[in-house]
Amino acid sequence: PLIEIFENAGNIVESFPTVCQLHPNDGISYCTTLQDFRIQRPNGGCCRPCNARLSCGHACPLMCHPTDRSHIVTHKQCTQPCRRIPLKCPHNHPCKRRCNEECGPCLHVLDEEVILPCGHTVTSPTCDSVCDATSRKKLAKKCREEVTFAFLPCNHRCTTTCANMNSEHPVCPSICGETLACGHKCQLRCSSCKTMGHSCEQKCERTLFCGHVCGRPCHGDEKCPPCNNKCEVACEHSMCSGKCRNVCSSCVEECDWQCEHEGSCSLVCGAPCNRFPCNKRCNKFLRCGHQCPSVCGEHCPSEEFCIQCCSDSVRDEIVDMIEFKSYGEHDIDSDPIIFLKCGHFYPISTLDGHMELLKAYEVDTNGNFKDLKPLASGLDASKPKACPNCRSIVSSVKRYGRLISFYRLRSLEMKHMIRFNIEIQKYSQVFEDTDDAGKLEKVVDKIVRLENDLKMGPMMKVYEACAGQDVDVKPPPVDSLIKLKMLYAMYAGKLVRESRDNWYGKASKAYDEAIRLADASDSRKSGSQLRINYSKLMLTWLANSDAKPKVISLLEWVITEGVDDELKKEARAMKESCERDNIIREVVKAMNVVHGYDYGGGWSSHWYECPNGHPYFIGECGGAMEVGRCMECGAEVGGSSHQLLGTNRPAGGAVADAML
Numbered sequence: 001p002l003i004e005i006f007e008n009a010g011n012i013v014e015s016f017p018t019v020c021q022l023h024p025n026d027g028i029s030y031c032t033t034l035q036d037f038r039i040q041r042p043n044g045g046c047c048r049p050c051n052a053r054l055s056c057g058h059a060c061p062l063m064c065h066p067t068d069r070s071h072i073v074t075h076k077q078c079t080q081p082c083r084r085i086p087l088k089c090p091h092n093h094p095c096k097r098r099c100n101e102e103c104g105p106c107l108h109v110l111d112e113e114v115i116l117p118c119g120h121t122v123t124s125p126t127c128d129s130v131c132d133a134t135s136r137k138k139l140a141k142k143c144r145e146e147v148t149f150a151f152l153p154c155n156h157r158c159t160t161t162c163a164n165m166n167s168e169h170p171v172c173p174s175i176c177g178e179t180l181a182c183g184h185k186c187q188l189r190c191s192s193c194k195t196m197g198h199s200c201e202q203k204c205e206r207t208l209f210c211g212h213v214c215g216r217p218c219h220g221d222e223k224c225p226p227c228n229n230k231c232e233v234a235c236e237h238s239m240c241s242g243k244c245r246n247v248c249s250s251c252v253e254e255c256d257w258q259c260e261h262e263g264s265c266s267l268v269c270g271a272p273c274n275r276f277p278c279n280k281r282c283n284k285f286l287r288c289g290h291q292c293p294s295v296c297g298e299h300c301p302s303e304e305f306c307i308q309c310c311s312d313s314v315r316d317e318i319v320d321m322i323e324f325k326s327y328g329e330h331d332i333d334s335d336p337i338i339f340l341k342c343g344h345f346y347p348i349s350t351l352d353g354h355m356e357l358l359k360a361y362e363v364d365t366n367g368n369f370k371d372l373k374p375l376a377s378g379l380d381a382s383k384p385k386a387c388p389n390c391r392s393i394v395s396s397v398k399r400y401g402r403l404i405s406f407y408r409l410r411s412l413e414m415k416h417m418i419r420f421n422i423e424i425q426k427y428s429q430v431f432e433d434t435d436d437a438g439k440l441e442k443v444v445d446k447i448v449r450l451e452n453d454l455k456m457g458p459m460m461k462v463y464e465a466c467a468g469q470d471v472d473v474k475p476p477p478v479d480s481l482i483k484l485k486m487l488y489a490m491y492a493g494k495l496v497r498e499s500r501d502n503w504y505g506k507a508s509k510a511y512d513e514a515i516r517l518a519d520a521s522d523s524r525k526s527g528s529q530l531r532i533n534y535s536k537l538m539l540t541w542l543a544n545s546d547a548k549p550k551v552i553s554l555l556e557w558v559i560t561e562g563v564d565d566e567l568k569k570e571a572r573a574m575k576e577s578c579e580r581d582n583i584i585r586e587v588v589k590a591m592n593v594v595h596g597y598d599y600g601g602g603w604s605s606h607w608y609e610c611p612n613g614h615p616y617f618i619g620e621c622g623g624a625m626e627v628g629r630c631m632e633c634g635a636e637v638g639g640s641s642h643q644l645l646g647t648n649r650p651a652g653g654a655v656a657d658a659m660l
Helices: 002-008 034-040 072-076 133-140 190-196 348-354 398-433 437-455 458-465 478-496 502-520 524-541 544-561 565-591 653-658
Strands: 016-018 029-031 113-115 121-123 146-150 157-161 337-339 345-347 361-363 369-372 607-609 615-617 627-629 636-640
Touching (some): 398 458, 437 478, 544 565
Antiparallel strands (some): 361 369
16 A cells, blocks of 8 residues: 555656766766666766876776765776886886886896806896896895705705805705614704704504504604504404404304305304315306306405406406416416405415415315414414505405404404503502592402403403304413402502401402412512512501411512512511511510519500610519610610600500510
8 A cells, every 4th residue: 555655646766866976967867776876877976987187197097986086095096007217226117017006126127147246147137136236146145056065064965056055054955864763764854953853754664463554653662652543353244443442342243254165164253263274266257257266265356357357457467476477377276366355466375375374274295274273372473464565454364264363353352451451550550649448449349340351351252252162262361360469459458457357358368369370370570579468468457476477488488489689688578577576575475474473464564665666674563763775776765753755655566466
């Protein structure tokens, strides 16, 4: 309704009337759209050229514009060629810049050659760079002509620029090349080494126990950090998606390695296979219709590796590393090919030697496999094998499943032990830092769980998955179990201090178990440390009459069987202390009756200790009536008027035990 009212009143029009403010006599122009305004009224005026003369002498390039009538802004935006002569130009060359720019130095290019102070010639220089002696000298400092120069103090003689040679401090551009402590050559520029010192820029090429190359920046003799590569634990059934440094699980699905000639493996996929490899060529056919070139039991490659259909580049690939024969020249019927996951391929005769297959199997005089070899001892120092060409870890080859699975299990076991040792260090630090009984008990629970985890490592899990079949499984390292038992006993001993008597029995049991483990593995140093710690526990919390015989027995073992001189020295000192206390006990008991009178009813009323802990006896009523000197150290003892000196105290230790 509102629009209709405006329409009926003639107040709605189809276009907007406009008039130029500077040229009103040109009439009215009607604009219907925004584009009409841009075309008919640019700059807010009309379409006439401004043509006003700017202060620089150029004509205003704009259309009619009601604003900036003084052309201050327009002059600053003038983009016409500058007609001025640079102030310092001796040849009155025209300026090469635009009108709205400062002229600056003369950029006119001279069509001539100029000899610089250094003796070299510069062709087609700019006017400003050679206009006077100062400019030519400045240009000479940028001279790029190559010269040979002997640098000091490095004595490198090499090619450099004229400018560098004549500078105040010439910079040697040579590579340092000095042999560093890590064995690599320094690859920094010689000049950098002078200011920042040598630095190795190489990558660490050491092979980690997992088979990967470290690849981190060179770290000299420092231990390589945990592997940061992607975990390569994978099989037909599943794969690990984490980092190699993490502990993952082995596959417990049934092993699928089988063939018509050698049968199948009866173990789980993650266990070292217990069947013999087959040496016959695979009798399956590729998609192209030709026979597979691989060995029986392996996955067939794609048709691009077919010996009949492959490209010339594949056929010319060297596969025999002994006779250096190409794929096309090799007899694949008698020596089938193994195709690795990385894309390289070799005959079984080459890879069997590279993978050390005979360390896993026994063969007869004809080279036929006849028995399995134990792996735990034969391959203990070996690392996972890599492709001879690209150093990728060899995996997913069923022929080498016995070796690959063992390497993989051992790698997982080592990662498991690394994590275990980190936990041990953490709990050892907690033991040093806290006396809170609640925290100590929580850590003890964690230590118990950690012992179970230690015993159930990756190898043991695979052993159980194989239902106890003949699987090479190494038990957990005895020294790790000993550390764990000792740590548990130390925690339990600390909890005894908190008046928890049941913890003494737990600590004692842990020490006994750890000592048995140490003795069984002939770990004499650990056995010595355990016996000394156990002796200290007994001397602290048991009555002397109960503790001393066993303590002396433990210490005598350390003295006679131990191998560590410091521990043997400590054991001797403890044993002498125990025997000295026994002597004191006998003397005290003998002195208990003096001149027929029994003073034993209350030992504390007659026996005391000097400030340094040496015992002394007061007869009669036992009260101190005079001050004397200790027979051992000369300290004041006794007192007066039945009052003991403040530095003395009633006797304890061996003397107290003797009077019980």
